[in-house]
Amino acid sequence: MTQILAIDQGTTSTRAIVFDAALRPKASAQKEFTQHFPSSGWVEHDPAEIWDTVLETCKGALDQGGAVAAIGITNQRETVVVWDRETGEPVYNAIVWQDRRTAKFCADLKAAGHEDMVRDKTGLLLDPYFSGTKLAWLLDNVDGVRERAEAGKLAFGTMDSFLIWRMTDGKRHVTDATNAARTLLYSIAEGRWDDEILDLLNIPANLLPEVLDCGADFGETSLFGAPLPILGVAGDQQAATVGQACFAPGMLKSTYGTGCFALLNTGDTLVKSQNRMLGTIAYQFDGKPTYALEGSIFIAGAVVQWLRDGLKIIDDASESAGLAEAADPNQTLYMVPAFTGLGAPYWDPDARGAVFGLTRNSGPAEFARAALESVGFQTRDLLEAMAADYPGDTRNVRVDGGMTASDWTMQFLSDILGAPVDRPRVLETTAVGAAWIAGQRAGIYADQEGFAEAWALDKTFTPAMDAATRDSRYAGWKDAIARTLTDHG
Template sequence: MTHILAIDQGTTSSRAILFDADMKIAATSQQEFTQHFPDSGWVEHEVEDLWRTVAETCRDVMDKTGLTASDIAGIGITNQRETTVVWDRDTGQAVHRAIVWQDRRTADFCREMKHHEPMVMARTGLLMDPYFSGTKLRWILENVDGARARARAGKLLFGTVDSYLIWKLTGGVRHVTDATNAARTMLYNIHEGRWDAEICKLLDVPMDMLPDVLDCAADFGTTDLLGGKTPILGVAGDQQAATVGQACFGKGMLKSTYGTGCFALLNTGDRPVTSTHRLLGTIAYQLDGKPTYALEGSIFIAGAVVQWLRDGLGIIGQASDTQPLADKADPQQRLYLVPAFTGLGAPHWDPDARGAIFGLTRGSGPAEFARAALESVGYQTRDLLEAMRADVPDLDETILRVDGGMSASDWSMQFLSDILGAPVDRPKVLETTALGAAWLAGMRAGVYPDQEGFARTWALERQFEPKMDEDERATRYAGWQDAVARTLTR
């Protein structure tokens, strides 16, 4: 058994990636699925779409390579975090569509519960915000007929996407999650390593619904999906998996992933940092029962802003058209696009903010929109880094490791380096999320090296260094801050 299968279940698509014994990609398969927006700020997925696309992509990569279950040493799973699924314990039928991490429907409830935020943050590292799973779960129990009674009777199960997939993969035998996904629910005490009874009571969540919490590399069960018994040995939420895949095992190491959103995680070692600048404390990974913590900044819209240019405005045909279009923008125009389509994340945490464009002139056109969209990702990352520097003062010399689809854009990464005033390192392997999940499973299976050995395999493809002078950097960022201030509702 020489291969590892990584399942990467994301916000807009599901992917299966086969890695060989040298951690090189042998085959990939990807399927997009429909996004549902039933109301303003609401985002949902059909739960069956998540399972169907995972199952079909897994079978597809096996068909492409001619491998069988006997060739697969283990499966690693990484997933969109916070997205909430509730299903029937006996039938496996979801009681409601999955409520996606971007969804803001519980914003009013979170405001009502704001006085509990100090307690919640002290225990979970998280803010009282609609982003996290806990209030989404409460909404389902409150709004689906009979759901609360069924949950109290032990008939319903809750999980983030990893839990649901494992339940399906194991034929309903295992109801489990890992520490990184548990840490994003707002129900898990990251200091004590257990579900928090007081917070569950506060949200009226029956604790029998909750999965067992395991290390990121553990025995999560076995599946017959590939035609034989295959163990599931690694699980991590997508941003934590990318942190692992970037080999950010040392305290002070920082990575930022650019997918649908953007998520920057700073390894803070064996002690969590309590942010005073509205960042999140979370678990970066947990091995051998020992959590390693991180400080996280979450941006809701990064690559999704390019999708908006394509699908919403129709000014590009495909994502790769954005960079050449941005190159044509008038350098004298200074547009700022604040992509608060589903509110603003860190460090602002304003669920009611909505997108806005500032600096429009009669000459503004598609090229200027494209440039402003790409620049918005750099500006938002600067917001996160400024907050991290304030929380961890010795961070100034840290180099940022980047990954995710948008990191392939030289234009975007150069602007990122320019506006940060810091180097940006892009690795040779950009599939760091899938690689992180694969390494967790492969390390557990004994076919991949330990942490130290894995860290030595990380290789730089290109380092971007800042070229913008300090005065221009300061002027541009001040303009961004003004635009954000005009967008905020609080």
């Protein structure tokens, strides 16, 4: 058998894809699930609903694509699930990475002087984005959870851990290094859960999963017939980094899904950012981590969803670029999509969205253009901060994710960056990365060098905007950001 099943458990949907022996998608199935917003700034998912989407999409893809040799999993990172070790039932909804409910807790920890210690150990900042404070909230705010946790009756994990627990019928409580690195609880230099941070957040260590390499034996499942090994796991942005074959220091990828996440490979050097970027693990094989600088934008593709579902000015995401192209060139609108706060390099969880430059002539086309342009502006914020932290020649920006299908959006990205942007033939590289990790371990796919050689370019976008216009537009964006930030941002 020379095929691999990749499970891509994302923020708004779950996909399953069967990849053939040449790492080409052969069959796929996708299912959206419900987004729950119980309070302002809160975002939750029902883990049982997500589990149902995993079963449905896997069976759908396998029915079309045929038998596979192994499974690879990639998942939305930082999203927190706590479940009962006996029944596998969650004690509460999954608290999603976008959730802001622990903003005050993070601010209090920061005010008490803990951020430098946390950053030195984890590469992360004290922000509600990460898993640790969400887990602390569950322990302290859901009846009976702390008592059951301290008695060893509960398990914590990011979505990969929860799925593997269910798939292996409770036999394996594991995660991989890339997901562990996003919890705020894991020392990425020492490769272990950190006792000092666990004590700070009052989290029992018995909740935590075992941490493995990205390519490892995560257990096997019989849910789809004959026993299948789970041989690869990586958080979605790290899986995209692998899928883009960014194996050399200085290589940079930027993924445009619900949010936008740029990762810059820094090799075996863990860079301590001076510009509020994150240090993280890009991937880990044979017990050796490869590090990265990461910049996280919370709202990218989600701003197009808002145009569709909130403003209802488009019926389908694909219409946004055509609408933007029709916008009045004499109007300059800036949209700061801080719907759930601002991520890197600002890290202001209390900021909220704003639009600047409105006139009575502003309409749907101008809103669409400002929404798409906001993604380019935010990406430039990230890349400028990364360049300050990691000087030197970086390669062309490799992009992926659903938004990159839009030539208009990618051309603006190249224009505002003043740099070439490379779009691969396969846009959904997250699933490719998960499949390659599992398939390489199963002996089906080539090693890193062979995989990198097979990476295929679809199109390179080169800057067409003059430098003066680029700088003027970006200065306007920075002014809009300054007006959006809260006093303590």
